[in-house]
Amino acid sequence: MPDANKKFSLVKPSVNTTFHIDFDWWQERDSNWRIFLVSFLCEKHQELFSDKDDSFIIDAVDPETAEIRPVDGVLHTLMNHCAKKDDFIPDNLPMIGRIFRIFLANGNKPLTPLQLSEMVNRPARTILVTIGGHQVYKGLRPIQAKAN
Amino acid sequence: MFASNKIIEEYWINLSINEKDIDYIYNLLLEKEIPLSTEILLKSLIDYRIKQEKENSAKQLRSKNNVYLPRDEFHVGDKLQFPSLEMKVGEVLNIRDGFNPDFENLKVIEVKFESGDSKVFASNIQEHPLNHILDIPEDDPNYDPALVYNHHKTYLSDCLETSLTNNEDLVKIAGNWFPRSLLIDVHVGHLNLAEAILEEANGGPIPTYSLMEQVELKANADSKLLEFSFDLALQEDKRFDEVGPSGETLWFLNAMEPDSVKKVPIYLKYRENNIDHLPIIKYLDLFEKNIYDELDEWDSHGDENNRIIISLSYPHWRSGTLPLSSTLEKMFPTAYEAPRVKFTFINEANNDQFPGWVVRQQKYVYGLKEWYQKNNLMPGSLVIVEKGKIPGEILIQFEKSRQNKEWIKTVLIGSDLAIVFAMLKQSIAANFNERMAIFVPNPDALDEIWDKNIYQKEPIEKTVLRIMRELSKLNPQGQVHAQELYASINVVRRCPPSLVLHQLLHAPTIEYLGDLYFKFEEKDK
DSSP states (O other): OOOTTOOOOOSOOOTTSOEEEOHHHHHHHOTTHHHHHHTTSOHHHHHHTTTSOTTOEEEEEOTTTOBEEEEEHHHHHHHHTGGGSGGGSOTTSOHHHHHHHHHHHTTSOOBOHHHHHHHHTSOHHHHHHHHSSSSOOTTEEEOOOOOO | OOOOOOOOHHHHHTOOOOHHHHHHHHHHHHHHOSOEEHHHHHHHHHHHHHHHHHHHHHHHIIIIIOBOOTTSOOOTTOEEEEGGGTTEEEEEEEEEEOOOTTOTTOEEEEEEETTSOEEEEEESOSOOGGGGTTSOOTTOGGGOHHHHHHHHHHHHHHHHHHHHHTOTTEEEETTEEEEGGGOOOOOHHHHHHHHHHHHHTTTOOEEHHHHHHHTTOOOSSOHHHHHHHHHHHHHTSTTEEEOOOTTOOEEEEGGGSOHHHHSOOGGGOOOOOOOOOGGGHHHHTTSOTTOOOTTOSOOOOOOTTSEEEEEOOHHHHHHTEEEOOHHHHTTSOOOSSOSEEEEEEEETTTOOEEEEEEETTTTEEEOOHHHHHHTTOOTTBEEEEEEOSSTTEEEEEEOBOSOSEEEEEEEEEOTTSOEEEEEEEEEOOBOBOTTTOOBOSOHHHHHHHHHTTHHHHSOHHHHHHHHHHHHHTTSTTOOEEHHHHHHHHTTTSOOOHHHHHHHHHHOTTEEEEETTEEEEOGGGO
């Protein structure tokens, strides 16, 4: 469940601030966000999940203990399969699109504008100004400290 | 962590041979019908043990423990142990179809643990690392017979040898084992004939096959088995000794072996003194490089060309022997079992041949008494030994001295059997080590000291001080070199260099001056 009490950090982000895709933020603001995510699935998985609604659950198997963990089917498949494909991040995408796919491909592990700079071949400053401002693109946001 | 009963290194380190192992070896020998060496038996036993343990662990783990493996299918009520949860036991409560595109036939089991907790696990999935938790990794060195043999052969061979020796149904000869029940009886008449033949050959040595021919031993059986049976009959008869080097079985008549081979010469007898060798090694390394002593673990290294120069000590000079120190041991023939090995010395100067004996357990080489006398060698003379071209032959020589006479430390014996050292001019024949050189004009008189055990009886501390006192009179500074003292003490009692050094370094009245020189402290002079 999204944390309703979550507050924005008042600290101004820098090139060393870590960013990620904030799915909770997205869920709160865009009811079509899952449909948007499904569009990122590869052809095979789009076909496989065609008869399911966009909020289906997958029984994820823990790689060490084999315990079952119910996970969001679209996100899990996207991050563990489709985003791992070589052609998932085309060169000709706009910067925001590329950054969004980079986070999907790396399992949404936090990255700083400095780190992203090398990956998208743009100055860190430019990335910071784009994703660190008031306007939030595709849920790309700084990591928020949990409100007490 | 998952507690398995896999073979770990301790398994081999602590291995003890049990009845099943002996049965296995016995059956192997019966099946092969030929004598087999300890090495072959051990390799085979390691193989057998690994197979047994693999089967056992697979059986035990699967049947008793009912370990949860994700590849298996389960039923409601199954009790399982979970490797990832320190083998906690849980019972399957529910089973449902799972959904995961990666695992087509996934079943999800709900498990209730004894603690009351419930968890859900995957089942019926073929691809998961937990499926292999019971497997033995292919590269595990404890399951590789060749590696196990290489790493543990010394201990395991000893272990196996002891167990096989204690088994009366098995016999060993020249390193090979065989069931006693399958042996052919050898009549005592054949042994009597063998004795006569060996006596004719001045005691031997004669190989088994040749003796068999000469005594006309025949039987309706495999010739190797007959040879093995004859070897055993000879071995169990005290008249015969096996004296062959490794790989050869040669027989010699015990009665015709030299006394000094059967019995340790008085000059080489030593009563062990326990000392800590570690602090002494750095001093021993300062000794000159031609000092070899069978009583010390420390040894000079010799040279790479297998040509070793040995400085004779009095006990070996008088016994007609050489020390079988760890370095020299590699030069002389050895054997798997025979305590005495006969070989041939070749005098390099004239190619004369004469017999030599390696007395393995007591660590000396006998056969040089006449050669020392004939060439006028003395304690301290440098003797050169080298491996011959044919295995079992040792070349021996000495370098002739350019001087006829030299000032040499000479042992003089009083009527009260007290000894005194004096520097006197003596005739010399061979080059010598100056610190080891001691001229003994009357060895027979010195023998009385040895026969009466005069110095052997007293504590070594006392002998060291007595001889040190005598030697310190030979120079105005009263300084004595440790190696010189070692050589001189050995004129009256057997003593290894480490013990001499230990005494010198621990005596409260002796001062170390450096470079192995010692002197009495002023007040004790």
